[in-house]
Amino acid sequence: MLCRTGGMPEMVFEFILKKNNIDPKTDLAIDQSIDFGSTAAAFSGGQGDFTVEFEPHATSLEAKGDGYVVASLGEDSGYVPYTAFSAKKSFIDANPELIQSFTNALQKGMDYVQDHTPEEIAKAIAPQFEETDLETITAIVTRYYEQDTWKENLVFEEDAFTLLQNILEESGELSERVPYENLVTTKFAENAAESS
Numbered sequence: 495m496l497c498r499t500g501g502m503p504e505m506v507f508e509f510i511l512k513k514n515n516i517d518p519k520t521d522l523a524i525d526q527s528i529d530f531g532s533t534a535a536a537f538s539g540g541q542g543d544f545t546v547e548f549e550p551h552a553t554s555l556e557a558k559g560d561g562y563v564v565a566s567l568g569e570d571s572g573y574v575p576y577t578a579f580s581a582k583k584s585f586i587d588a589n590p591e592l593i594q595s596f597t598n599a600l601q602k603g604m605d606y607v608q609d610h611t612p613e614e615i616a617k618a619i620a621p622q623f624e625e626t627d628l629e630t631i632t633a634i635v636t637r638y639y640e641q642d643t644w645k646e647n648l649v650f651e652e653d654a655f656t657l658l659q660n661i662l663e664e665s666g667e668l669s670e671r672v673p674y675e676n677l678v679t680t681k682f683a684e685n686a687a688e689s690s
Contacts, residue, residue, distance in 0.1 A: 501530075502576060503567065505665040507546050510570045512664065537561060549634045550626045557630065569641050574661065575654045586679070593682050600648055601686035607644045612636040648683035 504526070508518040518524060528536050534551035536542065538560040546567070547555065555561040568574070579596075586593055607615060616632040623631055638644065652674045662668035 502574070502661075503546050503548070505661050505667065506567045506571045506574060509661045509664055510567060513570075549637075550623070550630055553630050553633050553637070557633075563637070566637075566641055568643055571661070572657050573645075573651075573654050575650055575658055578650060590682075594685060597648060597682040597686045598689065601683070601690050604644065604647060605690050608646055612639045615639075647687035649680045649687065650678050650683065651680075652678075 511518045511521075516522065525542060528541070533545050534547055534555055537545040537547075538555065538558065544564075545555075545561070552563050556563060568576075579600075581593065606618070610618070612635040613632055616628060616635045619635075620626075620628050620631055655674045655678060659668060659671050663671070
């Protein structure tokens with residue numbers, strides 16, 4: 495198994511293994527010596543029986559006939575808040591209009607994804623991925639679409655926060671839990687969802 499050392503992909507992967515009664519330390523060998531950007535090439539070259547990949551590498555492996563996507567960490571882990579935006583409380587308190595405008599803009603993107611087909615989404619985002627052809631982008635977006643990867647809103651629910659802390663704690667990266675209400679505000683996301 496090829497997997498980048500550290501970071502959320504490894505922590506989520508090991509969390510899923512443990513959830514399925516597989517000990518990542520004793521039940522399989524994980525090669526973490528390969529640079530993150532090189533794991534797909536190493537897999538294509540014959541290293542490992544499995545690899546954990548981000549897109550577009552996973553779809554590229556399929557397109558070349560070098561492998562198949564057999565599972566999604568996102569589907570198997572539960573909803574993990576992979577991307578979150580953070581600001582100091584003092585900045586939020588001093589700039590609520592800016593935070594709300596930023597959140598509203600993000601919500602418009604979420605609305606677009608909910609209201610458009612994978613083909614339409616792929617065409618819209620293609621200019622941001624010049625190194626990847628439209629067919630591959632469409633395949634990736636379709637996979638995410640079918641997995642229900644995108645939420646309808648930006649509200650960071652307490653269940654997702656708890657899951658994130660569970661993953662971090664099990665990986666040994668979190669020594670003390672933080673109360674949800676001390677770290678998360680959902681008012682801007684709730685306002686954006688209501689006004690969209």
